[in-house]
Amino acid sequence: MLSSPMQCLRSMWIIIRFEFSRVFLSARGWMYLFTFGLIWYFILNYLVLNITTLVAQDVGWPVPELTSYWRVALYLFPALCLVMTANQTCSDRSRGTLRFLVLRADRDSIFFGRFISQMLIQMVLVVATAATALIAAVMHDGSVMWAGLGSAVIIVTNLFIALIPITAMMSLLSLTVNSTRQVMVLAILIWASASAIIQGISHYFPFFEVFDLIIPGRQLSELSGLPQIETLSLAYVPLLQGLVLLVAGRLVMQRTSL
Amino acid sequence: MSTIIRCENLSKRYGSNLALDNVSFELESGSPIALVGPNGAGKTTLFSILCGYLRPSSGSVSLLGHNPGSSELFGQVSALPQDAQLDPSFAIHEQLSFYARLQGYSGKAAKIEASRVLELMQLTETLASLPSSLSHGMRKRVAIAQALIGKPKLVFLDEPTAGLDPANARNIRQQISSLSGSTTFIISSHNLQELERLCDTVLLLEQGQLQQQTQVKVNTKTEWDFLTVLMNGPQAQAVQDTLQSLPCVESVSSKNKDEFVLKYNHEKAPDLDQQLLKMISDKGWSYRQLTRGKTLEDQLFSS
Numbered sequence: 139m140l141s142s143p144m145q146c147l148r149s150m151w152i153i154i155r156f157e158f159s160r161v162f163l164s165a166r167g168w169m170y171l172f173t174f175g176l177i178w179y180f181i182l183n184y185l186v187l188n189i190t191t192l193v194a195q196d197v198g199w200p201v202p203e204l205t206s207y208w209r210v211a212l213y214l215f216p217a218l219c220l221v222m223t224a225n226q227t228c229s230d231r232s233r234g235t236l237r238f239l240v241l242r243a244d245r246d247s248i249f250f251g252r253f254i255s256q257m258l259i260q261m262v263l264v265v266a267t268a269a270t271a272l273i274a275a276v277m278h279d280g281s282v283m284w285a286g287l288g289s290a291v292i293i294v295t296n297l298f299i300a301l302i303p304i305t306a307m308m309s310l311l312s313l314t315v316n317s318t319r320q321v322m323v324l325a326i327l328i329w330a331s332a333s334a335i336i337q338g339i340s341h342y343f344p345f346f347e348v349f350d351l352i353i354p355g356r357q358l359s360e361l362s363g364l365p366q367i368e369t370l371s372l373a374y375v376p377l378l379q380g381l382v383l384l385v386a387g388r389l390v391m392q393r394t395s396l
Numbered sequence: 397m398s399t400i401i402r403c404e405n406l407s408k409r410y411g412s413n414l415a416l417d418n419v420s421f422e423l424e425s426g427s428p429i430a431l432v433g434p435n436g437a438g439k440t441t442l443f444s445i446l447c448g449y450l451r452p453s454s455g456s457v458s459l460l461g462h463n464p465g466s467s468e469l470f471g472q473v474s475a476l477p478q479d480a481q482l483d484p485s486f487a488i489h490e491q492l493s494f495y496a497r498l499q500g501y502s503g504k505a506a507k508i509e510a511s512r513v514l515e516l517m518q519l520t521e522t523l524a525s526l527p528s529s530l531s532h533g534m535r536k537r538v539a540i541a542q543a544l545i546g547k548p549k550l551v552f553l554d555e556p557t558a559g560l561d562p563a564n565a566r567n568i569r570q571q572i573s574s575l576s577g578s579t580t581f582i583i584s585s586h587n588l589q590e591l592e593r594l595c596d597t598v599l600l601l602e603q604g605q606l607q608q609q610t611q612v613k614v615n616t617k618t619e620w621d622f623l624t625v626l627m628n629g630p631q632a633q634a635v636q637d638t639l640q641s642l643p644c645v646e647s648v649s650s651k652n653k654d655e656f657v658l659k660y661n662h663e664k665a666p667d668l669d670q671q672l673l674k675m676i677s678d679k680g681w682s683y684r685q686l687t688r689g690k691t692l693e694d695q696l697f698s699s
Contacts, residue, residue: 153498233481233484234477234481237449240449241474242498244470395449
């Protein structure tokens with residue numbers, strides 16, 4: 139018999155592999171990937187590469203193609219995250235499938251296994267799209283290869299960190315309602331209403347602006363204006379948000395009725 | 397035999413509704429155990445607490461000495477939860493292999509185990525099927541198959557044969573019987589005849605309270621015993637009068653025009669069943685069924 143932490147890690151690994159196979163080894167998953175690839179092709183050709191001339195003068199970003207990729211990806215992936223990661227546990231819970239799982243894996247393994255797999259799946263897409271932007275840049279000018287690679291690594295790291303609190307928020311919301319659509323609607327409602335309330339109160343009490351930091355993704359607008367080297371200076375915001383949301387999600391998962 | 401489930405003063409409240417009211421019992425491993433009661437009696441709530449799906453509002457419960465849902469019970473306790481369905485995105489065999497891997501099987505062994513339990517449920521032809529392509533009955537059999545993965549010591553089955561055709565219901569009863577040496581089954585069902593055949597112990601829940609914990613087995617140590625005979629044809633009054641005339645018969649009651657329950661002194665007439673058969677033969681009557689003791693239905697619900 140495996141000890142409990144080892145058993146937890148083993149179960150998590152099995153769940154992550156299973157979730158990966160849902161996207162990368164199933165016919166439906168391939169259909170999603172094909173659709174995403176097609177959409178990304180148009181975004182890359184008609185948006186990313188088209189605005190390269192507009193962002194070419196940006197200070198601190200050596201490769202224009204990756205600069206424009208950064209501007210687009212910074213909003214595209216968080217938005218995509220709302221759709222992609224909404225169904226972490228809600229369908230399984232309403233269908234009763236989680237009842238089969240909790241007899242074999244502890245709730246932590248299921249909750250964190252699903253969260254990590256969603257993060258990794260998004261990373262595969264981020265890395266793949268960043269690679270296409272890098273290839274486009276190198277095809278245009280071969281000398282930017284190493285500078286572009288450095289930019290791509292920083293961009294991918296930033297996106298990974300930026301997606302943590304949003305994915306964690308979806309993990310938490312997925313435990314509270316019964317369908318993917320409800321999760322997405324709830325996320326948008328919470329996001330919009332929290333922003334509006336904080337903005338409204340801050341108008342009269344400026345110190346209240348500090349609460350802006352509790353909203354996942356609030357640092358994105360600031361990030362887009364920073365030079366490449368400074369982008370990680372705001373990493374503490376999403377990391378702290380992600381930590382708080384994951385702790386809250388874990389508590390809900392432990393107490394939720396199945 | 398060892399204690400497999402211990403519940404003490406278990407209560408579960410949904411808002412103002414008390415679904416379980418101070419339920420206490422202790423069950424030992426061995427023969428299948430029945431959980432019966434009318435709709436809304438709290439059977440599924442009790443199952444859900446035992447499986448770790450719900451937390452009790454008060455009281456304590458332990459399975460094999462551990463709290464429900466604890467990691468020590470993984471692979472030892474499994475269940476057929478009411479209305480739970482498999483993931484529609486994956487083939488049956490793939491999902492059961494996934495569950496087997498979570499229970500500790502390696503990749504190849506998990507596939508073999510998934511095939512084994514599907515074969516037990518006579519579902520080998522559906523290995524590559526998606527759950528949505530199966531009938532209700534087949535989906536239920538797959539759900540029972542997942543409960544048999546590995547060698548669980550305790551299996552909860554909530555209405556295992558409801559909605560199944562007679563042949564498949566029979567197969568499930570056979571599987572339960574053949575596995576009940578190593579696995580203790582707790583079965584919730586409204587089919588009392590089925591439970592009577594399978595189970596030795598019966599828990600009766602009514603309005604969230606445990607009304608009875610009885611043994612189905614015939615108790616030969618008591619003075620009074622019962623015979624239940626289901627006749628085929630003759631006039632009810634004539635049969636009742638004749639049965640009443642048999643020696644040592646205390647009373648004869650009739651539930652319906654063909655079924656009679658004889659209460660008799662077992663010590664004075666230990667071979668009354670043989671006398672009864674001879675009498676039926678002498679009279680030229682025919683009977684459909686003779687049961688030692690009362691039916692489970694009579695045990696539970698007759699006053």
